[in-house]
Amino acid sequence: MEMTTSRSFIIRLALWITAGVVGFNVAAPAWAGDESGALTPIFTGKDLAGWKTPDPNPFWKAVDGVLVGENDPAKKGSMLWTEKSYRDFVIEWEARWKGEIDSGIMFRQSNERPRELQLQIGISRSLKRDLTGSFYTGGKEKYPEAGQVKNLEKLLKPAAWNQFRLEARGDTFTVWLNGEPAVKYVNTNYAGAGPIGLQIHPGLEMKIEFRNLRVKGLE
Numbered sequence: 097m098e099m100t101t102s103r104s105f106i107i108r109l110a111l112w113i114t115a116g117v118v119g120f121n122v123a124a125p126a127w128a129g130d131e132s133g134a135l136t137p138i139f140t141g142k143d144l145a146g147w148k149t150p151d152p153n154p155f156w157k158a159v160d161g162v163l164v165g166e167n168d169p170a171k172k173g174s175m176l177w178t179e180k181s182y183r184d185f186v187i188e189w190e191a192r193w194k195g196e197i198d199s200g201i202m203f204r205q206s207n208e209r210p211r212e213l214q215l216q217i218g219i220s221r222s223l224k225r226d227l228t229g230s231f232y233t234g235g236k237e238k239y240p241e242a243g244q245v246k247n248l249e250k251l252l253k254p255a256a257w258n259q260f261r262l263e264a265r266g267d268t269f270t271v272w273l274n275g276e277p278a279v280k281y282v283n284t285n286y287a288g289a290g291p292i293g294l295q296i297h298p299g300l301e302m303k304i305e306f307r308n309l310r311v312k313g314l315e
Contacts, residue, residue, distance in 0.1 A: 134312055135186065135187075135188060135310035135311060135312045136310060136311060136312060137308075137309065137310050138178060138180075138292075138309050138310065138311050139158075139163050139306070139307070139308075139309040140158070141158060141161035141162075141307075142158055142161075143158050144156060144157075144158060144163075144176070146178060146179055146180070147176050147177065147178055147179065148176070148177045148178070148179055148291075149176065150174055150175075150176075154168040155167070155168060155172075155174035155176070155296055156174065156176050156294075161307060162305045162306070162307050163294075163305065163306040163307065163309065164303065164304075164305050165199065165294060165295075165296045165303070165304050165305075165306070166296070166302070166303040166304075167296055167298070167300070167301055167302055167303075171298060171299055171300060171301060172298050173295070173296050173297050173298030173299070174295075174296045175202070175293045175294070175295055175296075176293060176294045177291040177292070177293045178291045178292045178293070179291070180291065181289045181290050181291050182203065182264075182289060182290070182291070182292060182311065182313050183204070183264070183287075183288070183289035183290075183313075184264055184265050184266065184313065184314035185203075185263075185264050185292075185311055185312060185313050185314055186261070186262070186263050186264075186311065186312050186314065187201070187203075187261070187262050187292065187309070187310070187311040187312075188259070188260065188261045188262075188308070188309075188310050188311075189201075189259075189260050189306055189307070189308060189309040189310070190257045190258065190259050190260070190306065190307050190308050191217055191257070191258055191260065191304060191305065191306050192255070192256060192257045192258065192304070192305045193217070193218060193255075193302070193303065193304045193305065194255045194303075195302075196218070196219050196300065196302070197217070197218035197219065197297075197300075197302040197303070197304055198218050198219055198220070198221050198295075198297035198300065198302065199216075199217040199218050199294070199295050199296060199297060199302070199304045200214045200215055200216045200217050200218075200232065200294075200295045201214065201215045201217070201260075201262065201292065201293070201294065201295075202214050202290075202292065202293035202294075202295060203215075203262075203264060203290060203291075203292050203293070204264065204286040204287070204288060204289070204290050205286065205287075205288030205289065205290040206285055206286055206288070207284075207285050207286070207287055207288065208285055211233075211234050212286075212290055212293065213231060213232075213233060213269070213283065213286040214231065214232040214233075214234070214295070215229065215230075215231060215232075215260075215262055215269075215271065216228060216229070216230050216231070216232050216239070217229075217304065218302075218304070220232075220238075220239065221297060221299070221300075222238060223238075223239060226248060226252070227239055227244065227245070227248075228245070228248060228252055228258075228273075229245040229248060229251070229252075229260070229271050229273045229278045229279060230243055230244040230245050230279065231243030231244075231269065231279070231281050231283075233283070233285075240281070240283075242281055242282070243269075243279060243281035243283070244279065245271070245273070245278045245279050246279075248273075248278075251273040251274055251276055251278060252273065252274075253274060257307070258273065258274055259272075259273070259274050259275060260272070260273060264314075265314065267282050267283060267284045267286075267287070268280065268281070268282050269281045269282075269283070292311065294306065
């Protein structure tokens with residue numbers, strides 16, 4: 097009788113543990129198994145394969161797993177474009193810089209003119225303030241209010257590596273900065289697929305570093 101009771105207890109315990117494991121799996125975090133794990137590196141860390149480099153190229157180089165962008169002595173600007181084009185996509189990267197810079201990520205093509213949408217990194221040359229994570233259109237309202245980060249001082253880590261995530265889905269563009277939601281912007285004027293570009297703005301001495309650049313097309 098004692099052995100039967102013991103065996104029954106063991107069976108009940110095993111069932112309880114199994115139910116607990118199943119319950120844990122069901123309650124897994126929302127990000128578990130999402131598309132972030134499927135992003136593909138677009139920077140090898142060793143060279144600029146997969147990118148259209150300017151010729152000559154004093155601006156861009158790979159150094160110890162980091163993509164370094166820097167002005168030349170004449171303070172000329174430069175763009176580094178991916179060879180592949182994207183429309184709907186997710187891109188993640190880390191960036192680090194010091195002092196006053198003006199850089200960004202360019203993507204998509206405008207319906208109205210040959211211009212891309214830009215996610216700003218650093219100081220706006222026109223507004224003279226830090227608009228990292230905000231959208232620049234180049235139109236009449238260069239930095240639309242709806243596309244600006246409202247709590248940048250709480251999200252940004254000066255002179256440290258900052259983590260970015262940008263999702264482009266249809267007419268909606270969403271940004272996370274260091275794991276926190278930063279801004280969601282809607283604009284129907286940028287519907288065309290295009291390469292992804294990294295910017296060095298002309299007219300100032302600046303240096304920016306990128307690493308862990310990864311992307312996934314959603315089409």
